[in-house]
Amino acid sequence: MKRAFLGEFEEVVMLTVAILDEEAYGVTVTQEIEQKTGRSVGFSTVHTTLQRLEEKGFLASRMGGATAERGGRRKRFFTVTAAGRKALRDVKQVREELWRSLPPQTLQLITG
Amino acid sequence: MPNATKPPHWATQLLTWWGHPDTREDVQGDLLELYHYWVRTVGKRRADWRYCLNALRLLRPLAKSKQAREYPPPFLLSPDMLRNYFTIAWRNLNRNRAFSAINIVGLSIGLATCILISLFVFDELSYDRYNEKADRIVRVVFKGTMNGEKMREANVMPLVAKTLESTFPEVQATTRIRSGEATRFAYGDNEFKEERFYFADSTFFQVFTLPLIKGDTRTALSQPNTLVISSATAQKYFGNDDPIGKVLTVKARQTNYTVTGVFAEVPTNSHVHFDVLGSMATLPEANQANWLISNFFTYLLLPEGYDYHKLEAKLPRIVDTYMGPALKQMTGISLAQFREQGNDVGLFLQPMTDIHLHSDLKPETELEPGGDVRYVYIFGAIAVFMLLLACINFMNLSTAGASKRAKEVGIRKALGSEKGKLVGQFLVESMLLTGLALTLAVGLVYLVLPLFNELSGKALRLDMVQTPWILPALLGFGLVVSLLAGSYPAFFLSSFNPIAILKGGANALRVANGRTSIGLRSSLVVVQFFVSISLMIGTTVVYRQLSYIQDIKLGYDKEQVLILEGTSALGKNEAVLRQQLAQDARVVNASVSAFLPNTRYNVGLVSMQPEGNARQLTRLALFGIDDQYLPTLGMKLAAGRNFSAANQTDGFGVIINETAARHFGWGNQALGRKLLLPSINGQRDTDRTYEVIGVVRDFHFRSLHERIAPMVMFNSTNSGCILVKTRTKDVAGLLASVQERWTGFNTDEPFRYGFMDEKYQSMYEAEVKTGRILSLFAGLTIFVACLGLFGLATFSAEQRTKEIGVRKVLGASVTNIVALLSTDFLKPVLIALILASPVAWYAMNRWLRGFAYKIDIEWWMFALAGIAAIGIALLTVSFQSIKAALMNPVKSLRSE
Known part of the structure; x- marks a missing residue:
């Protein structure tokens, strides 16, 4: 079966959405990535990625949870779909296979 | 939330305009939330910076919504919506029959005038262009x-x-x-x-x-x-x-x-x-x-x-x-x-x-009388103004009637109609109205065209079969007019706030409909009356000038002078006929001449010089007359004597007019001076010398457009016409007996005659035409302006029903209330008068400059037009204001 391709940043975003569970929307995802990875990401980048992932069918969204701070505007909450989960699993599996096939001395060097 | 923590407005606005429509809401929300977070963590300056940067990067100006809407709004021009628009439009027309009639009639008069004048203008501009080269x-x-x-x-x-x-x-x-x-x-x-x-x-x-x-x-x-x-x-x-x-x-x-x-x-x-x-x-x-x-x-x-x-x-x-x-x-x-x-x-x-239009040549040397480009401009301006007036009426009445449509707009908006759709609806309505008016206008044009042709002396036709471009042109014209007249009301009506309207009813409307639109409507009334007052002043001046032309002392008596034309065909009998006529008891005097003042028998020119002064060679108007000519036409001599049949040497005598005497510098000493007529071939010995035996008082022998020119009268037995000064009331009887004599001479020439005063009149046909056309259009513009004023007064009275009721309860008299309602409309009319006066003065001064002999424009002409305009406006408004003032206050106050 053809494996889904996920970019590195996409993978990060997907994972973050999964971590945040029910609370994943633009703002939280951005902040979470910043905190967890320590890298400064622009909101626009995150937003665009979320949109792209939704288009690919890895994420699903629903609207809700307006607050006064947002000027009464609703949030778009994201959840990982079954296809998304499978994609994540695939990526992980590929990684693990790759790690496993490393020769011991090289592994030693990297993890050292 | 304090103002300091608001993100830059422009970035938000950009995002609203050009953000992706599907994610607009959540993106804006997210950004706002992040912004507050950034302000807390990195400070306002950086937060602003990040906000803008992110907003800019999220612009998707070309993106279109991909979401299928749950309830797609019906297509503006879908048959169902169209049917709905027409139904509503028809109901509205039907409900306000008086206003619909005012609107349609006013508009159709404007359109008809415009079509007529366009036909005229196109015809004038098309002269000689049919020539391929x-x-x-x-x-x-x-x-x-x-x-x-x-x-x-x-x-x-x-x-x-x-x-x-x-x-x-x-x-x-x-x-x-x-x-x-x-x-x-x-x-x-x-x-x-x-x-x-x-x-x-x-x-x-x-x-x-x-x-x-x-x-x-x-x-x-x-x-x-x-x-x-x-x-x-x-x-x-x-x-x-x-x-x-x-x-x-x-x-x-x-x-x-x-x-x-x-x-x-x-x-x-x-x-x-x-x-x-x-x-x-x-x-x-x-x-x-x-x-x-x-x-x-x-x-x-x-x-x-x-x-x-x-x-x-x-x-x-x-x-x-x-x-x-x-x-x-x-x-x-x-x-x-x-x-x-x-x-x-x-x-x-x-x-x-x-x-045809741009000739500066003397009209009498032309093949045919030409047109005048000034009239093309004047009529073009009138057409534009008439159309403007009608469109203004339309706008005025539609916006004034807004209170009746406000609820409809509110409900439509509450049910999900968008502003654009409403604009479309109102435009469809105005197209419907314009279509009706246009149909009426075309009918009107067909009806009036013969009359207009008579007025303008043209043979214009509105022939849709022969000129196939007329129909599309009319339709395009109608479309332009409906957009012109309908766009302002459409945008005005569709801009109402549904909540305010549905909650606050008439009050909210008064706010929406408030000062600006009242100011606008008054200024529209000013424009309307500006045009009608200008035309009224113009008409007055033209008619004054015409009556001046009628009454001016011409220097000869044009009344009761019969002209028998073509008498040269009688040969020797011409003199016999004159003799017979002169002896008739009903005739004062009779004369034979081919030279008549103010007619086409007036084209003679001769170049002469005072004896011994070749430098003063002058083209003089030439009249050949017999000894009866001066008495027959009642011309007076300033000096000297008339020609006499008894005096043999009169063949070498001339009578000049006062202008000629002044021209040669002779003043009062003209008698006995010699005038030299150089021979055509340049042989000095055939030059002829004439002696001045009389000076005739100046008389107008050409039209009043020109100054009296120097002229010379020769004593000659020329022929062409017989002038008969009559003293009888029974002109028909005289004519019958003259005709009898005429046939008695056995000539092929038909008996033709005319009257001097009629011939004089016909010189000013163009001016009479202008006067008639101007007064026609002045009447029309006043009518259209009054229609508009009437509609406005009605609405104003309607809107102030409660106020009038309260005033009456508190003791205001009918006169008070009529005055209150009327003065509102007097102000714009007065302003219009003040604006129109200088414009009309300038224009009419230009027109009068074409005359060498003319009236002065006087202040009373403006006053007259002003009083007439105010009177008409008052009359129009008073009908409604009296009706409103007489209303029982109980009725108007009961229903609160």
Whole structure:
């Protein structure tokens, strides 16, 4: 079966959405990535990625949870779909296979 | 939330406009939330920076929503919506029948006027353009100055055409036209007088576009004594026989003409019309090397794209070469000397398309009276104004009626209609209304066209079959008008806030409808009355000038003077008839002359100089009269005596007018002075000298457009007309007995007569026409303006029902309330008067400048127009305000 391709940043975003569970929307995802990875990401980048992932069918969204701070505007909450989960699993599996096939001395060097 | 933590407005706005429509809400929310977070963590400056950066990167200006909407709004022009629009529009029209009628009638009058005037203007602008080579044809004209008198003549000397063609290679073809005067032609027993008879060169058809139904354009006019005639004329003489080769006879001159061609008809928009066109080869004088007599209308065909000014610049050479020697021969002075005296003569070119509207030549030298571009401008302006007035009415009434539509707008918006859809709906409504008005207007145009043609002296037609572009033009016109008139109300009505309207009812509307729109409506009323007052002032001035023309002391008595025309045909019996008439008890006096003031029998000019002073050679108007002429027309002598039959030497005496005496510097000592008439051929010994025996008081022998010119009267037995001064009321009886005598002389000439005062009137036909048309349009604009005012007053009274009720309860009288409601409308009318007065003054001053003798524009003319406008406005408004004031306050206050 053809494996889904996920970019590195996409993978990060997907994972973050999964971590945040029910609370994943633009703002939280951005902040979470910043905190967890320590890298400064622009909101626009995150937003665009979320949109792209939704288009690919890895994420699903629903609207809700307006607050006064947002000027009464609703949030778009994201959840990982079954296809998304499978994609994540695939990526992980590929990684693990790759790690496993490393020769011991090289592994030693990297993890050292 | 404090102001300090608000993100830059522009970035938010950009995002609203050009963000992705599907994610607009959550993106804006997210950004806002993040912004507050950034302000807390990194400070406002950086937060602003990040906000803007992110906003800019999220712009998707070309993105379109991909979401299928749950309830897609119906397409604006879907049949169901259209049906709904029409239903609603129809119900609205029906509910406010009076206003709909005012709207439609006002608009249709405006449209009809506009259509009529457009027809007129297009016709005026189309003159001579039917010629395929119209842009390449120029006419040679003669201009000059002679002793202060300006000469601007449309015709030139016989050999100008030939000379120009042989001298300048850029002249590709030439043709000449010469008037043939009214002539009686006979074919067997069919004898008719042809008024529109001209001669033309055989090259006529190369220059002008006039296809021949029968005959060959290359040969038709090449032989002497040949004619081409119009098909109607052919029908008249020959019935259905083939006219080619038939011979028409002119008995008076015992000449025969052979018909060589038949043309359909000269288009009405031509500067010359003829039924019969003779060959120029018939006329021996057409080839005479005479450089001092102008009789030939000369047209040149130039190469395509050639600037005629280049040729015009070379024309002085021709004048020097040919006219100079002729002048020297006649007057004894050379062209250079002639110019030194401040005189000049020259040939100039005039594009054919300028002849009708842009000619500065003397109208009496023209083939036919032309148009005037000023009238085209005036009428064009009137058309635009009328349309504007009607559109303003439409806007005014629609916005004033907004209160009735407000609830509808509110509900439509609450049910999800968008602003654009509402605008569309109201535009459809205005198109419907305009469509109705346009249909009515076209009907009106058909109805009024004969009357308008009579007024304007044209033969305009609104023929949708013959001119297929008229229908699309009308439809396009209607569309433009409906957009023009409907767009403001559409945007105004659709901008209402649904919550305010549905909650607050009329109050909210008053806010929406508030000061600005009242100001706007008043200024629209100002515009309307500005136009109508200007036209009223204009009409007053024109009519005052016309009555001035009527009442001015002409210096002769034009009343009760009968003119018998064509009496020269009687030969010797002309004098006999005069004698018989003079002895009639009903006749005061009778005179024979071919020279009548203020008629077309008034074209004589003669160049004379005081004896011993060649420098004062002057063109004088020439009258040939008998001894009865002055008493018959009641002319007075300022000095000297009249001609006398008893005095043999009177053949060498002349009577001059006071202007001539002043011109020669003789003042009161004119009697006994000598005037020299230089002979044409330059032989000094044939010059003739005349002695001034009398000075006639100045009288207006030309139209009042011109100053009285110097004139000289010779005692001569010329013939042409008999003038009869009558003293009877029974003119019909007199005419009958004259006609009896006429037939007794056994002449072929039909009995024709006219009256001096009528002939005088006909000189000012153009002015009378202008007056009539102006007053017609003044009436129409006032009517349309009043319609609008009436509608506004009604709405204003309706809106103030409660106020009036309260006022009445508190003790206001009917007069108080009428005054209250009326003064509102007086202000705009007064402002309009103040604005219109200087404009009208300027325009009418320009118009009056065309007259040498004219009235002064006086203040009362403005006052009159102002009072009339105020009166009409008050009358219109009072109908509604009295109705409102008489209303029982109980009724108006009960329903709260």
